[in-house]
Amino acid sequence: MQKRPLTPGYLFFYLIFLPDTWQILIAFITAVIVTPRILTPDVGAVGSAIVHVMVAGNVYVITRPIGRRISAFLKKLVLKRQGSR
Numbered sequence: 316m317q318k319r320p321l322t323p324g325y326l327f328f329y330l331i332f333l334p335d336t337w338q339i340l341i342a343f344i345t346a347v348i349v350t351p352r353i354l355t356p357d358v359g360a361v362g363s364a365i366v367h368v369m370v371a372g373n374v375y376v377i378t379r380p381i382g383r384r385i386s387a388f389l390k391k392l393v394l395k396r397q398g399s400r
Contacts, residue, residue, distance in 0.1 A: 328393075331386075331389055332386050332389060332390055333386065334379070334382035334383045334385070334386045335382065336382070337378070337381065337382040337385045337386065338375050338378045338379060338381075338382040339375065341374060341375075341378045341381065341382070342370075342371040342372070342374040342375040342378065343371060345370065345371070345374045346367045346368075346370040346371035346374065347367075349370055350363070350366050350367045350370050353366070353370075354366060
């Protein structure tokens with residue numbers, strides 16, 4: 316079996332169909348939005364970084380079903396379009 320070349324298009328479609336991509340994106344956005352709202356003013360840079368990582372890690376784990384649904388939806392959408400050609 317011949318290996319596929321690593322083209323930008325191949326990597327793009329691989330990433331959008333991967334549930335982890337969506338989990339990471341949701342976790343990052345959530346950490347950036349939520350963390351500043353839950354921190355107190357006396358927390359330093361290290362404490363802020365730790366809380367960002369903790370929030371992102373927890374959200375990453377929680378959003379597994381959401382990442383799978385988004386990926387399945389995109390696969391269905393793209394494959395349906397290819398089948399109609």
